Amino acid sequence: MAERETRAVYPTALGASGPKTITLLGHDLAEDVMGSVGFGALAFWLATQRRPSPGETRVFEAVLAALADHGFTPTAIVTRLTYLSAPDSIQGALAAGLLGGGSRFLGVTEDTGRFLHDVVESLDGAVPSEGADWDAVALRTVQQQRTAGKFVPGLGHHVHKEGDPRTPRLMRIATEEGLFGPHLSLFAAIGRVHPTVLGRTLPLNGAGVCGAALADLGLPLPLLRGFALLARTAGLIGQLAEELRHPVARDIFLSVDLNNTSVPPDPYVPEPSTEESGNG
Incomplete structure (x- = not known):
């Protein structure tokens, strides 16, 4: 008798879809979540798999507001410049800005x-x-x-x-x-x-x-930077929306392109090694 085929199972408490319903965190998405749970509370809920209290939601959303946008930071500039280069790729422009979230910003x-x-x-x-x-x-x-x-x-x-x-x-x-x-x-x-x-x-x-x-x-x-990126995503969408109405990316590009100066090559010279050679 042939062995019964073992079917892989991938458990998740997050989203799952059936023919007529979608569940999210054990709740009916359409009836229990949409129009009832704010996005900030939902983001907290998704990350912790517990519903935040009103106070937790207020603090969490204050953090998101604090990190959403801070002017012409490198993340905002690169998003605008990427859109200038590839206006057919909104996702690329957003991703370019998010990838700049590192030790100095975000x-x-x-x-x-x-x-x-x-x-x-x-x-x-x-x-x-x-x-x-x-x-x-x-x-x-x-x-x-x-x-x-x-x-x-x-x-x-x-x-x-x-x-x-x-x-x-x-x-x-x-x-x-x-x-x-x-x-x-x-x-x-x-x-x-x-x-x-x-x-x-x-x-x-x-x-x-x-x-x-x-x-x-x-x-x-490990997710703290992710929340900063979540906040900045909203800010970058705002940067792109403003770029559509009042573009500055081309001016930024041209200010560099038209004002660069050719200089002699500056070859890289490795620093002398301080390690002692072994006797092998």
């Missing part, structure tokens, strides 16, 4: 969240309850980074040198919703104590405070 959200989480985890549950105690943790943390020659993620901004307006606003929203947790507490403390170590005052930037807030919401750390 990726700071994840970097800060992970950094703060590592410090909080190192406390082994002995989480401070008072601001002064958080200051001690923050001071030790900044000193260790300084000694190691490393930056503190979330500190500094190339434009908002006197303070990023997104940071106090998001902190107020989290406080109002009772969601000002250990990551935001540590981040705020870093803002208070770092001048003592660095000898200068740097702003706590918006991308960093967003990472702290997302970590306090308990969202998966």
